[in-house]
Amino acid sequence: MESDIENRPTAQAKGLLPIDIERIKADFPILDQKIGDHQLVYLDNAASTQKPRVVINAILEFYRKYNANIHRGLHYLSEKATAMYEHTREHTASFIGGVQPKEVIFTGGTTGAINLVAYTWGEENISEGDEIVISEMEHHANLVPWVILAKKKNAVLKRIPVTPDGYLDLTNIDTIITQKTKLLAVTHMSNVLGTINPVEALAKKAHAVGAVVLIDGAQAAPHMPIDVKAIDADFYCLSAHKMLGPTGVGVLYGKAELLDAMPPFNLGGEMIREVRFDKVTWADLPNKFEGGTPNIADVVAFDSALHYLEELGMDNIRQHEMDLTAYTLDQLSAIPGLEIQGPRNSNQRGGAISFTDSDIHPHDISTFLDSKGIAIRAGHHCAQPLMKIMGKVATARASLYIYNNEQDVDALVKALGEMRRYFGL
Amino acid sequence: MESDIENRPTAQAKGLLPIDIERIKADFPILDQKIGDHQLVYLDNAASTQKPRVVINAILEFYRKYNANIHRGLHYLSEKATAMYEHTREHTASFIGGVQPKEVIFTGGTTGAINLVAYTWGEENISEGDEIVISEMEHHANLVPWVILAKKKNAVLKRIPVTPDGYLDLTNIDTIITQKTKLLAVTHMSNVLGTINPVEALAKKAHAVGAVVLIDGAQAAPHMPIDVKAIDADFYCLSAHKMLGPTGVGVLYGKAELLDAMPPFNLGGEMIREVRFDKVTWADLPNKFEGGTPNIADVVAFDSALHYLEELGMDNIRQHEMDLTAYTLDQLSAIPGLEIQGPRNSNQRGGAISFTDSDIHPHDISTFLDSKGIAIRAGHHCAQPLMKIMGKVATARASLYIYNNEQDVDALVKALGEMRRYFGL
Amino acid sequence: MSGSLDDMYRDIILDHYKAPRGKKPIEEANIASDGHNPACGDELELKVSVDGSTVRDVHINCKGCAISVASSSMLAEQIKGKPLEEVKGLAEQVRKMLKGENVQLPEDTDDLDALKGVRNFPVRIKCALLAWVTLLEGIKTFEKGTGESKTINLEETD
Amino acid sequence: MSGSLDDMYRDIILDHYKAPRGKKPIEEANIASDGHNPACGDELELKVSVDGSTVRDVHINCKGCAISVASSSMLAEQIKGKPLEEVKGLAEQVRKMLKGENVQLPEDTDDLDALKGVRNFPVRIKCALLAWVTLLEGIKTFEKGTGESKTINLEETD
């Protein structure tokens, strides 16, 4: 699976074989280590995933052979670097469903992508009395920008409730999405509950009232095939670091006509056409939104992450995670004192599994598991309002990815069993 | 010069020896390559610098051993990654003159840093009739945000002119910086002319009228010792990729009392204290300005870049570049038809040297030099207004760094000689 | 993991965690202060009755992790019956200790030494701090005589 | 470098660059169009006089790099005396050729083939394009009869 970053295919290779987890594990150098006396079991993938050798090597190779600033450089390195950077844009465009490359804007992450929309589209299109619809299961990244924008503009923030079993409650959706709705901003997959939301149906409802639809794909894009055109998303946001790519790279997909009409963001070099002291005209898409020197090396390396995912096949990845999620839910259910959040049907959820213990605080759970080499996350997962609604101060969350297998889950389950003894319960 | 990223000193090691360029060149894998038949001569350092092995290896090592999302992770990898990320913050704070770590905000680059100030401090503090003072030699990154802000707020953009020999013209400075001045935003070193500006004196003048001072240090920080406290800068901005560090990392230094009073930017996870659907309270510095998952690996590797620079010693680096700049100016002056821009005194300038040929367009110069393996940049260098003032449509720019020596300059000079013959002049 | 698990969860800590002291409500209190750590979700309610210049009784109710609960429980145990000045000094000492300074705790407060283990778990230090800064805030308000203490919001105070 | 230097700077290109055709001002023009490439700073002034439906005379003044100057000069040489329809077709063909499409240029326009070398230097393609898109814009305005052409700003048109 090593690939020469100079000659990379754009076409989506569809993996056909069942996923061989042992072979995959071997592609991730970090997994081959001990934490204290214990083999590392990495189950914090919803926070950030590990990187396969091809991605690490792509960064290495870029800095060793091709590094230069991009755009308009007339020398070999700059031309190479520019071509590689733009290649990732094309690849990303194809990965998310075959959009135009100029509709793919590179940002620092999902947070950066959503903020870009809030500061530009939001600033210009949200006025007093307008309604912004979010859900109760949003990550702060898709919540705080809208809370603040609504406050600033005297707009109304409305929310789609969450049912006790972790689904969006669509009972009253027609009173939530109304003629006043200007924006629907909702997550494709919850980072706390794992729930996969019916974004296609929601987008349809929102479009029917003329609203714009932003989908937070930070958790979905790594784990299932994404087709932004099928969803009919106006904006779709994702983070490279959650899908095998480097930190510091995010993607904002936006429909060209929307992006074209928006004012630029992050003003500076390369995003202008002409600058005078009294007037500035903007460059065309995508440059208009990529002022300054971008995170070139990491964008280039992100290409290798997409390639790796495609070689496995996003359908296969989804299947593997459904199977492993079902297994995990099953195993965790058998542990006394444990309460699991979110849907029980692995068809309708991803592998981010939140749970609590009736007696042990999530932070103690996490620290205890860490002593066994098991990395999970504990806390509010940047979803404080959802925590409150769930009646929890925090949860422990194990989240799965392509390199996890049943043994990893078994290690978790075994440690959770020991934990209650350790704390004298 | 290999360093273990786990146990890195924060203290500034001062290099004492004269700089051994051959040894330095050997630290940069990319320099050891041929472009066609010619050895690469990299003279595009003002656009972006190359990376020493220690920096590349730090990225590698991070992803191989420590990668995880930072902040509040209760497992080994996350604690390690957090400690490393924060270590770079401390190191940066010490590198720029010993400020408080919480005054160091990581951004995507200088452009991101300046925009952060424009969107937050600028938004709140600039009103109708206020004056923003910039210079005529600003990079678009320190120009476009203020042009747009001035327009939006009906504020006045005033500029410090540039003399024909490339210095700031301070003759009428007291009519430019006035009681109405709210912000002075000026570059420490010009990316076109190489000029080092008297930022200390300018800051004093600006502070005397109660204005805030932002210094664009993108070109200065890589090449000379920086002491933001001696300058008394309120904000100081720099880019890691121009100082041996990875792409995608920038720094905004800001005085704590200013940063504390500013609204946050890039809203999302980790920059909040508490989120409700109707209200958000912000985290303390520096988190308030670092919403979302930052560019963790590259921030961690930036530490190695700072360390490398410190081992050489910023004073030594400055001395080497002064010497080599003097030599370059001397050699270029002897070429018929060539016109050099900017100060002639290498004490008052850095090693970004712009020039034009009386007959050959800068783009043709650059393409020709590239055919000899020599990388320079040609164009407006994101300083269109300065170009107009200089009466040029573009310039060719050779820019030096620590791994350049007289042979590199000789190769440039020899190629420029051949060029006129090639174009039949 | 930066420290060993048993460094943090010492027997004394687990003992306090499983049977926290100071749970019993008290009749009247001169000091009332609430603590909150939004990052963790920990919440703490503290009431102290002061007799002259001596702490007569303490009620502390902490919803949080083992560390914050144990630290609260130790606080309740330690301050009861002590002069307010001594209590203040002790709280300051504990705060310094948790922040990594080398402090010498008073002789009769050996239990508190167990909190030192938390220092190897940077993210958990705030958990141990919560009770003590909440107490200090309460005393401050009491001494100023200005009535109600503001809720301690941990990020603001550390 | 993606191509060899001589691929781009062919003799014909350098010949046009050193002695650009169409420099001579013309008396009256039915077509007047300006081109500008802000990224490069290239500026171009184009005037064409049309007699019936045939190009009678051309004036082109290009301040720019060797490629944009040579491309302008070739344009001047090629279109003089040709029917406007043919000129339009040719300009479209050149545009396609520069964008990498496989086109068959008319027989008597061999010189233009030399511009193909630019395709290996992506950043320079716009330099070669400038004259031709400026011409197309001028013809469009002429045909609409709406008077002055807008200035071509290269980034908008490609």
Ligand SMILES: Cc1ncc(COP(=O)(O)O)c(C=O)c1O
């Ligand atoms: C003086 C100056 N300011 C700002 C910038 C912008 O830096 P970046 O592209 O890293 O954001 C540059 C880089 O070209 C520069 O030279």
Ligand SMILES: Cc1ncc(COP(=O)(O)O)c(C=O)c1O
């Ligand atoms: C659903 C969701 N949205 C947004 C984000 C923010 O992503 P990032 O931190 O990469 O900007 C996350 C990451 O935690 C997430 O899970």
